[in-house]
Ligand code: 2AM
């Protein structure tokens with residue numbers, strides 16, 4: 001059995017190394033390349049940071065499987081590897097390419113059936129390191145994290161995001177956005193799913209929801225949110241949407257969760 005706590009110093013160093021690569025690119029002009037659509041973009045920072053992270057992970061864990069946003073599946077085959085890594089080199093690429101300093105690197109270790117064991121998220125512009133180990137709490141630069149105590153949606157500040165096919169797919173989160181807008185104190189749209197989950201963990205936000213998320217966007221952040229006392233499910237309340245790549249995630253401080261799920265049911 002692997003001991004995720006023993007891996008934490010190395011994985012932290014790798015996430016911070018990726019942060020250095022990203023910040024070097026952030027200081028210069030940032031050309032973008034299109035992926036699935038005109039707004040789904042990738043930059044040299046994404047590619048270079050992911051190559052660095054994958055090289056470091058493969059050197060240490062050659063018998064593990066690695067799922068990376070830009071590089072696809074690497075390492076040992078998914079079906080046989082006991083452990084899977086989920087890597088998003090730059091979460092918040094649209095912010096990054098716009099020179100808006102709100103993005104991060106997300107690295108998670110999970111079992112083959114996608115139970116997260118370790119989550120490391122590094123925000124290189126604020127030098128904020130969010131970490132969690134399954135069963136051992138969530139931390140920000142060495143300080144223990146706790147979710148908010150907000151108990152009613154009307155007192156809540158909640159964030160969300162919109163999918164890359166929003167121009168053509170009518171199921172583009174606008175109905176959900178409107179439904180929450182009139183029920184809460186404030187709605188925010190920050191642009192990094194991984195940091196949204198960390199901010200729920202840190203008590204900076206009361207809740208978060210989004211559709212079309214991939215495992216690399218959420219695997220680390222959902223562990224960090226849960227280890228800070230939060231709850232993460234799909235829109236119906238299923239506690240493990242990452243197992244089936246369902247893409248729809250709701251995170252909250254726990255107290256607000258039922259009220260948040262009711263909003264989806266009302267649509
Ligand atoms: P990215 O910056 O790594 O692409 C924005 O709403 C947030 O959701 C970002 O974290 C973005 O990740 C993610 N996101 C939105 N649509 C996505 C998609 N179709 N696939 C993967 N991630 C997506």
Ligand code: CA
Nearest residue numbers: 069088090091
């Ligand atoms: Ca990304």
